[in-house]
Amino acid sequence: xxxxxxxxxxxxxxxxxxxxxxxxxxxxxxxxxxxxxxxxxxxxxxxxxxxxxxxxxxxxxxxxxxxxxxxxxxxxxxxxxxxxxxxxxxxxxxxxxxxxxxxxxxxxxxxxxxxxxxxxxxxxxxxxxxxxxxxxxxxxxxxxxxxxxxxxxxxxxxxxxxxxxxxxxxxxxxxxxxxxxxxxxxxxxxxxxxxxxxxxxxxxxxxxxxxxxxxxxxxxxxxxxxxxxxxxxxxxxxxxxxxxxxxxxxxxxxxxxxx
Amino acid sequence: xxxxxxxxxxxxxxxxxxxxxxxxxxxxxxxxxxxxxxxxxxxxxxxxxxxxxxxxxxxxxxxxxxxxxxxxxxxxxxxxxxxxxxxxxxxxxxxxxxxxxxxxxxxxxxxxxxxxxxxxxxxxxxxxxxxxxxxxxxxxxxxxxxxxxxxxxxxxxxxxxxxxxxxxxxxxxxxxxxxxxxxxxxxxxxxxxxxxxxxxxxxxxxxxxxxxxxxxxxxxxxxxxxxxxxxxxxxxxxxxxxxxxxxxxxxxxxxxxxx
Numbered sequence: 001x002x003x004x005x006x007x008x009x010x011x012x013x014x015x016x017x018x019x020x021x022x023x024x025x026x027x028x029x030x031x032x033x034x035x036x037x038x039x040x041x042x043x044x045x046x047x048x049x050x051x052x053x054x055x056x057x058x059x060x061x062x063x064x065x066x067x068x069x070x071x072x073x074x075x076x077x078x079x080x081x082x083x084x085x086x087x088x089x090x091x092x093x094x095x096x097x098x099x100x101x102x103x104x105x106x107x108x109x110x111x112x113x114x115x116x117x118x119x120x121x122x123x124x125x126x127x128x129x130x131x132x133x134x135x136x137x138x139x140x141x142x143x144x145x146x147x148x149x150x151x152x153x154x155x156x157x158x159x160x161x162x163x164x165x166x167x168x169x170x171x172x173x174x175x176x177x178x179x180x181x182x183x184x185x186x187x188x189x190x191x192x193x194x195x196x197x198x199x200x201x202x203x204x205x206x207x208x209x210x211x212x213x214x215x216x217x218x219x220x221x222x223x224x225x226x227x228x229x230x231x232x233x234x235x236x237x238x239x240x241x242x243x244x245x246x247x248x249x250x251x252x253x254x255x256x257x258x259x
Numbered sequence: 260x261x262x263x264x265x266x267x268x269x270x271x272x273x274x275x276x277x278x279x280x281x282x283x284x285x286x287x288x289x290x291x292x293x294x295x296x297x298x299x300x301x302x303x304x305x306x307x308x309x310x311x312x313x314x315x316x317x318x319x320x321x322x323x324x325x326x327x328x329x330x331x332x333x334x335x336x337x338x339x340x341x342x343x344x345x346x347x348x349x350x351x352x353x354x355x356x357x358x359x360x361x362x363x364x365x366x367x368x369x370x371x372x373x374x375x376x377x378x379x380x381x382x383x384x385x386x387x388x389x390x391x392x393x394x395x396x397x398x399x400x401x402x403x404x405x406x407x408x409x410x411x412x413x414x415x416x417x418x419x420x421x422x423x424x425x426x427x428x429x430x431x432x433x434x435x436x437x438x439x440x441x442x443x444x445x446x447x448x449x450x451x452x453x454x455x456x457x458x459x460x461x462x463x464x465x466x467x468x469x470x471x472x473x474x475x476x477x478x479x480x481x482x483x484x485x486x487x488x489x490x491x492x493x494x495x496x497x498x499x500x501x502x503x504x505x506x507x508x509x510x511x512x513x514x515x516x517x518x
Contacts, residue, residue, distance in 0.1 A: 095487060114459055116477070129455040153455065161449040167491050171501075172442035172456050173463040174478025175508045176435035181472040181515060183427035190420035196388040196412065197431050198467060200373055204432040205464050208457060213440040218375070219433030228354060232426050241511055242430075248507060249434045252500055256440060 005146070008059055008087075010034045010078060011069035012044040014117035015092055019069060019150075022125050024048045026149050031063050056081045063087050065146070067111070072096055079104055088139055094166045097159040098133050109134035109143050112162060113151070114169065129153040131162055182242055214256065221253035264405070267318055267346075269293045269337060270328035271303040273376035274351055278328060278409075281384050283307045285408050290322050315340045322346050324405070326370070331355055338363055347398055353425040356418040357392050368393035368402050371421060372410070373428065388412040390421055441501055473515065480512035 012035035030050040035041035041052035101108035110133040134140035147154035184194040220228040236243040271294035289309040294300035300311035327350040360367035369392040393399035406413035443453040479487040495502040
C-alpha cells in the first residue's frame with residue numbers, strides 16, 4: 001500500500017511546506033522533518049504530525065521515501081551528510097541532475113513540481129505539472145504512483161529534458177517578467193501607472209489556453225508595421241539597451257511570422 | 260443629461276461591437292452604425308437598435324458624439340470623408356495622435372480602451388483602463404463623464420503619453436508573447452508540451468497584482484547564478500538568435516538587480 005509509505009522530509013522551506021502539507025493530507029505518514037534550525041523544523045513538523053530534527057546525520061532509517069527539498073546549491077552537501085542507505089531518495093530541483101545521488105544511493109530520483117511556492121500560500125498540486133525521473137524502473141513506477149496521488153499531470157522526463165524545461169521557463173517567466181520591468185520604466189515619465197497594463201497582460205496570457213504563442217502573436221512586428229517600429233525605436237533613443245532589445249525581438253518576430 | 264447623448268458609431272469590428280453593446284446597455288442612444296458593407300453594419304446595428312449605413316458621406320448630423328472605431332491605417336481617410344461638422348468626434352486608437360481630426364473638426368478627442376477585443380467575446384469595461392484626450396476642456400469633461408459611465412479607470416492623457424503606453428504594451432504583451440514562442444521551441448525536442456508551462460506563467464503574472472515587476476524578478480540572472488547562465492548559453496549554441504536574446508536579457512536583469 002503506497003499510501004502507507006513513510007516519509008522523511010528534508011527541508012522546511014516554501015516547497016517542502018507545500019509538498020509536506022499535501023502529502024500529509026493525502027494520507028502519507030511524515031516521520032521526520034529536518035531543517036538546519038530546530039525552530040523551523042518544529043514549525044513545519046507540528047503541522048504534519050512529524051518529529052522535528054536538525055541532525056541530518058542521525059535521520060531515522062525506517063522511512064520508505066526521503067525527500068530532499070533544499071536549495072540547489074545545498075543539495076550535494078546535504079546528500080553527502082545523510083547516512084541512511086535504504087529507501088528511495090529524491091530531490092525536488094529543476095536544474096540538478098538526478099545523478100547527484102549516484103554515488104550514495106541505490107534507489108533515487110527527482111520529483112520536480114514546476115511552480116513557485118510560498119510557505120503561507122496553499123497551492124493545489126492538481127494544477128501543477130510534476131516532472132519525475134528515477135534511477136530504475138521500480139523507483140520510476142513508485143514515483144509515478146506517488147505523483148498521481150498528489151497531482152494530475154505527471155511527466156516522466158530525463159535530466160536533459162528537465163534542463164530544457166528549466167531553460168524554457170527562464171524565457172517564459174523570468175525574461176517576460178523583465179519585459180514587464182521595461183514596460184514600467186517606459187511609463188515612468190507619464191502619469192499612467194504600470195497597473196493600467198495588467199488587464200491587457202492577463203488577457204494576453206489567458207489566450208494561451210486556446211492558442212499557441214505563435215498563433216496569438218500580435219503587435220507592430222507581427223503585422224510588419226515598419227512605420228510604428230521606426231517610431232518606437234526613435235522613442236527609445238535614450239535607452240540603448242531597450243532599443244537593442246526592441247530591435248532584436250522585432251526582427252525575431254518578423255522572421256517567425258514570415259519565415 | 261449625458262445619458263441621452265446620441266451616438267453615431269463608425270465601424271463594426273471587434274472594438275466597435277464591444278463598445279457599442281456597452282454604450283447601448285448603459286442607456287446611450289445609438290443612431291447609426293456605419294460599416295463598409297451594409298451586411299456588417301446591419302449585423303451590429305440590429306443589436307443596438309440603430310440604423311445601419313455604408314454611406315460615410317451621408318451620416319446623420321443630429322448626433323452628439325461620433326465614434327471612429329476603425330483600423331489605424333483607415334482612420335485618416337474615414338475622417339476626411341465624414342462631412343458632419345457638429346458634435347464631438349473621437350477615435351479609439353492607441354497610436355494615432357488626436358490631431359488627426361484637427362483640420363476637420365472643432366471638438367474632438369481620443370477614447371482608447373487598452374484591451375484586445377473580439378466580436379463574439381463580451382468584455383467588462385469596468386476592468387479595462389480607458390485613456391482619454393480632448394481638444395478642449397469642455398470636450399475633456401464630456402469624455403470623462405462618458406468614460407465613467409462605461410468604465411472605472413479613466414486616465415486623461417496626452418498623445419505623447421499614449422504613444423509611450425503603446426510602446427510599453429509592445430514590451431509587456433507582444434514581446435513577452437514572443438518569449439513564450441521561444442519557450443515552446445526549446446521544448447520541441449522533449450516530450451513536454453508547452454501547456455506544462457502555463458501554471459507557472461499564470462502564477463508569474465498573478466504576482467504583479469501585489470509586487471512590482473522588479474520585486475518579482477527571479478531566475479538565474481536575478482541571483483547572479485553564472486554557472487546556470489553559462490549552461491543555458493551552451494544549450495542554445497545551435498540557436499544563435501535565442502542565445503543572443505538570452506545574453507542580452509540576462510545582462511539587463513543583472514544590471515537591473517545590482518545597479
